[in-house]
Amino acid sequence: MTIAVCGLATVGATMAAWLLERGHRVIGVDTDACKRGAILAGCAPVTEPGLEPIFAKSVAAGVLSVTQDLATVVADPVVDTVAIAVGTPSADCGGLSLDQIFAATDAVIAGIERRPAQSARVLICYRSTMPPGTCRDFLLPRLEARLGRIGERFEVVYHPEFLRMGHALEDARDPDRVVLGERFPGASRRLNGLYGNTRAPVIEVDFASAELAKMIDNTWRATKVAFANETARLAIASGADSTAVLRVLTTDKRHNLSATYLQPGLPFGGYCLPKDSAGVAEVARTWGVEAPLFASVAHSNVAHADAIAAGILEQFPEGSALLLVGLGFKPGSDDLCESPLLALAELLLEAGIKLAIYDPAFATPAQWPADLRHCWCDKPGLANVSAVILGHPWQDAASRPLAPVIDLTHLRSLQPALP
Ligand SMILES: NC(=O)c1ccc[n+]([C@@H]2O[C@H](COP(=O)([O-])OP(=O)(O)OC[C@H]3O[C@@H](n4cnc5c(N)ncnc54)[C@H](O)[C@@H]3O)[C@@H](O)[C@H]2O)c1
Known part of the structure; x- marks a missing residue:
């Protein structure tokens, strides 16, 4: 398959490398000329172990190209999947800014409008972290207003990324779970096909559940760090050994490090x-x-x-x-x-x-x-x-x-x- 990947920082670059390893052709899209230049020079656009040799080989073999023009890429009927991995930085109000998501979505819409009649449906795969309700309440209405009903010219999946920086490619190759937010289970089967040989459980849920699951996943990890650090400060102040205290906690895999008490x-x-x-x-x-x-x-x-x-x-x-x-x-x-x-x-x-x-x-x-x-x-x-x-x-x-x-x-x- 030929897949467009929009946003070539950690998430997009890792996904591109992972797709290339599996024999797909990738068209990378980024508005940042430095990232495009790095890839054209056979380098990785971000520092992550394992990316550079894949990019160097793929550019030389002609299976990886880059551009900043997402609409033109999507207009080409050879492309039937576009992954969107642009940024969702903190907004002034404290939430996440969706400006980059909307800009990329508008470019995808413009591209789909230019596709020849009878072209395959485009699977739009959002990978960025977004608040619950984004796909259902903002992106779908925006797409349907210009392209007609979902399922006709396009399909949408929200496929959150759970990689850890520094281990991005390793995590993409061997994920703990593959989460697909869809309008009904199986709606993004083509993407599911990409994961046909994954050992990881594939969890198919509605859009908002997948979106919230991604944010809650990071919040859980953040809470664990904060919890451990509050414990450590209290241990230091009271003359206890913080490492020993946390070892007592984490040695109980049945009640403490498990789904128990987490329902x-x-x-x-x-x-x-x-x-x-x-x-x-x-x-x-x-x-x-x-x-x-x-x-x-x-x-x-x-x-x-x-x-x-x-x-x-x-x-x-x-x-x-x-x-x-x-x-x-x-x-x-x-x-x-x-x-x-x-x-x-x-x-x-x-x-x-x-x-x-x-x-x-x-x-x-x-x-x-x-x-x-x-x-x-x-x-x-x-x-x-x-x-x-x-x-x-x-x-x-x-x-x-x-x-x-x-x-x-x-x-x-x-x-x-x-x-
Ligand atoms: N970095 C991580 O470890 C990580 C892990 C999981 C999920 N995420 C989420 O994935 C998303 C991407 O994060 P990141 O760290 O990979 O990227 P980032 O936010 O650092 O960079 C986004 C990239 O998208 C490009 N971009 C922005 N708008 C564009 C447009 N309209 N067209 C083309 N390119 C455009 C930018 O130039 C930039 O290269 C965020 O929502 C983030 O929260 C990040």
């Missing part, structure tokens, strides 16, 4: 997590260590609880009858200590909701606070409730023709879903 759902609760996470923030204050990340954990938990309550109350006004499944701080436990469901129940009652509460971990309501005992329900009747709030998993919710369910155990949405 959407309820706020955290129970005896230990609220107490110790708030406690460590206080310890930092005592030792004079600025630890904003630790200090914000409790705040984040409160914000999450507030969002859940607000989401429910927005849909169910005063007087609505709701069934809450679960009250203990986790399923199967009769511990109410810092239970987010207890706090939610009290808040819903205060707001005038008629609440029935079912939690089989409690034999009687005697352990419940007095203000909740009238909500006790051991055989939930479902005919008269407007919705079921699943605070704990409950198989019966799916197996009976019941009221709509708001599933807080997965938190896909606060909108009620029919069981």
Whole structure:
């Protein structure tokens, strides 16, 4: 295939080299004359191990060319895929600037408009990091306004790049996962074909999920660094050994370095997590260590609880009858200590909701606070409730023709879903 790659810095240059290694022809596009000049001289436009020999060989073999005119490249019917890897630097407001993305998209549109009739559909593959909603709310409307419906003259995939600088080609050759944001799974099959022999899982999701996944991936890594550094500062101040402390943390692969505790759902609760996470923030204050990340954990938990309550109350006004499944701080436990469901129940009652509460971990309501005992329900009747709030998993919710369910155990949405 002949593939246009627009933006020849780390991401674009690495993708170009990776495609060339696989026997494709590449037309590189960049507005920066220095980068184009470097490639024409058989050099790499950025410093990354392994790129230079591939570029030198490919330019000599005539399978890599460069230009600054993206529209003319896309107008050529031999090109059926264009990758866009231009910059999305920080904007003045703190978000990401999409100016380069829009400029490149407009050039692609101009090129597609000039393609001869009957030319193949162009796959536009965005590789730059972009905020969730960019493809769906900005790029697709822009493309469709001039080119007609997606799927006719063009297709779009958002294919985020996860490489690490200094290991870019190595990561492109052996990715941990290939993420494709598409309007439906398989919409970008030609690109998928490029990855036909990858060992990595191919994750096909909607555009916004792929866009957010890329930003969250970097935020996760940044948070880990900040967490380790706050830990280290607190260790130094309190006379602990930071390396040993973090070794204790990372040696637990089951709970700490895993997907455990990394699932959407309820706020955290129970005896230990609220107490110790708030406690460590206080310890930092005592030792004079600025630890904003630790200090914000409790705040984040409160914000999450507030969002859940607000989401429910927005849909169910005063007087609505709701069934809450679960009250203990986790399923199967009769511990109410810092239970987010207890706090939610009290808040819903205060707001005038008629609440029935079912939690089989409690034999009687005697352990419940007095203000909740009238909500006790051991055989939930479902005919008269407007919705079921699943605070704990409950198989019966799916197996009976019941009221709509708001599933807080997965938190896909606060909108009620029919069981
Ligand atoms: N650098 C990384 O390690 C990395 C890793 C993953 C994702 N990303 C993301 O990928 C994107 C690209 O990052 P980068 O570091 O490769 O590039 P960059 O931002 O350093 O440079 C962008 C390149 O695009 C060129 N360009 C801009 N507008 C153009 C246009 N209209 N036509 C042609 N060329 C144009 C520029 O001249 C420049 O060479 C960014 O969104 C970045 O956040 C970067």
